[in-house]
Amino acid sequence: MSAGKGFSRRAVMGGGAALVSAPLLARVGDPKVGRFTGLREQGVQAFKGIRYGRAARFERAVAEPAGAATKAQGFAAIAPQRGNPDEAQAEDCLFLNVWTPDAHSKARRAVMVYFHGGAYSNGTVTDPLTHGARLAAQGDVVVVTVNHRLNALGYAWLKPFGSRFADSGNLGQLDLILALEWVRDNIAAFGGDPAQVMVFGQSGGGAKIATLMAMPAAKGLFHAAATMSGQQVVASGPMNAWKRTQALFAALKLQPGDVETLRTMPLARIVEALGATDPVMGSGPVYFGPVLDMTHLPRHPFWPDAPSQSHHIPMILGNTREETRAFIDPRGAKLQGLDWSNLAMRIAPEIKIDLDVHWVVAQYRAQYPQWTPAQVFYAATTAGRSWPGQVIEADARAKAGAGATWVYQLDRTSPVDPLRGAAHTDDIPYVFGTLDAPGSMSGTDARARATRDAMVRAFTGLAKTGKPGLADWTPYALPNRATLVVDDGAFAVVSDPRRWERELWSIAPYVQPGS
Template sequence: MSAVDLTRRALLGGGVALMAAPVLAGRRDPKVGRSIGLREEGVLAFKGIRYGRAARFERAVAEPWGSAPAKAQTFAPIAPQRGNADLVQSEDCLFLNIWTPDANPKANRAVMVYFHGGAYSNGTVTDPLTHGAKLAAQGDVVVVTVNHRLNALGYAWLKPFGARYADSGNLGQLDLILALEWVRAHIADFGGDPARVMVFGQSGGGAKIATLMAMPAAKGLFHAAATMSGQQVVASGPGNAWKRTQALFAALKLQPGDVEMLRTMPVQQLIDGLGATDPVIGGGLYMGPVLDMTNLPRHPFWPDAAPQSLHIPMILGNTRDETRAFIDPKGPKLHGLNWDNLAARMAPEVKIDLDVDWVVAQYRAQYPAWTPSQVFYSATTAGRSWPGQVIEADERAKAGAAATWVYQLDRASPIDPQRGAAHTDDIPYVFGTLDAPGSMSGTDQGTRATRDAMMRAFTGLAKTGKPGLPDWTPYTVPQRATLVVGDGKVEAVNDPRRWERELWSIGPYVQPGS
């Protein structure tokens, strides 16, 4: 595929124009079932719809879809977590939000269900970057966003304490499955097609999707998937998960067997315990999906791609400069960086165990004009944030799965040039939230063209099982076609980071958290 100019004229002239926002007649607040929504940016919005209820450390149960009117006009509380302290948090957090062009049950629009990032410990879909009005209007789809239980409340491994806690290591995942079951049962009332449900998610949201692809209870609940800088090659084994549970007990000064106190203590006290050091990988205490052999009977992409999801078409994406988002170019890790200390500062950031002095020497030989900072960010991205995507794409290709399309966002932030194309920077392009608080995309012509391309790609997959950029070549081995998304244009390139891919493939990748 040759480079494609993504001016608005070219997009419209190609016969694939994005839908204009529908004109909504009337002034009354829209009502679907018992939910009374509101009109927002040219579409109908329903916020804070309950999809389930759950006791602490127990599997959630579905919320009956009754007939009594209830306002669905504001976001509900988010899951308890150490971050987002300015937002209302509650253990009662099983709510979803819907944006739809109209609530005609005969509309049969494709449905896009979003899971948020923040690993498995933090995050929320109430972030303005992930509000769904613009995507629903411009893409002519129904958008659903889901909050669920996180950290110890969603993933603490308590099964050794008895049958009551049999599902504990995957409760957050089971919440997502419950939400998808709600979508299957009720989304037609909001104009959606339950036979065309696409899940998509960034960072931890993508990892949650990869995990769902290996969970039997999720089979048949979605028909396409897209992950953005988020992979899950392997889950946490029960041994490491138990070490983390013990570390949590120690941080909370509980007796090793006092699970009842953990179950009944104030939630903020429990959340404070997550500040313990992780006994497996260091840093903050990690809680994520556990290989429990019932809800999750195998690893998602090891030793191969989970067979149950090979029929699902998939987009896999990453950004070129992932680690610039969480390793500040102006912060202490980069202060005074030079060739003498580069290897030592880089070592804690990579997840592939290679001799870092040797790695630095390889980069210097390959890219002699690069600065220590350029090597640092390229190596930490390629040795930490990118390998999972390569493994997932390769395994799907080897297994003859349904088509997989891979992209790499290269467009640097026009707001902060030192940021480059960093982790999370593809979110506003897909959602169309270019001017939302927290967006680093800018709003210039190149930004808008990139938004149109990314939104078209994702909505196309939701609608037809293929991205809405017809010349985007599916990923195969050994070609490894990758859509490189630059400033106002996209181009399919075979194996664009081949040298780095081959360098880092010398050592095995260790999934963070496993």
């Protein structure tokens, strides 16, 4: 967004001329933090494009010291990636954005820090769905959104090349930790309380949070967490991570040991090579994500159990009922000609649990004889790909007696495109309050607004008090697995609502790309 989009313009007729008002400015001035000039946006103060760090390629970022006056009125460049080709991208991408009802050091509002989705390869917080003004205003919280290094630039495993690259494999995670340290040290000047910081994220953003919960350097930097369709059970082991680095070298036609050329080559070549086939999963693009390096990440995020350093952190975990309708188009080639004869073979490449797909289809047909092939396809691909991580994490926390955990399931079908069902990303506009933003599938009717109001209360309640702001939402515990089912403006706590599918898919291990 350009700074101009944040202007409040008013034409005043007089003397035969139209006058345009100046932008409504917002300011922060603190000698320990710096001086920032933002804009007033939708009833709150917005500060966009605040630098929190600097980094050389494949090196750990360093904090940005408080400096001269900064104009924080427009989003900065996003991380280099194959996605979002219409946005400005740059390696210099360590910037965050703040929306606050009142940039006053004594306000001490709860802080909600958002990490974007896109796995670890793509994504941005400049998406209008994740602009923080409405959440800040409606929830009376300070909202922070963070960009950081992605894909090979943030997660390539280069440690075998020597101590210079000792932090590689987790640089993107360390960027997020640096951003949280910025929040700890600076957010009071923007009206936030550094002792009340909640992290939340959708898809890859949720996975990043799950990983942070097992990283010692993140301890104490956040006090509540929420993941939306995003889990990380295991990280990439160093041997698999090395295979992926070698695949990148091969795609770039580099000699196996030529890390210096990788460090200095044009960025566009690296981005192009990200489309290489992943040597572990056997499909593309090549996966780069957190690495079990035994230094920054000394254990898998949620295997074999929930990380003890985060047991005390209250947590919301959520998924949508038909996740895969978002990235397997109901109108696309994979669904063309779908019938009972080819259903099993079309499910097979989409799932991350190794079961006999013909047997799986037979089980679904026996359990749900009224379902169509398309209904079985989306149920099976969701339950065998996108949902198991949440079950594993929620169960692990329950078994460990960790701090209270709450689970939700979004069932509300999109009124904008009913074929979409309740798909991946569809909970974002409800949580951010951005129902009418470009890309929202929520609609703006009364039921959409009721869903938004409840989700905003739930998330901001967790940020403020450590409990969701919905009194009837029962914590998740075994064996009941209480789950808040969010439907068309209605909410019900249901015990283990997808028990049959959960039990079917738990017969075999869940394999994430990092495995």
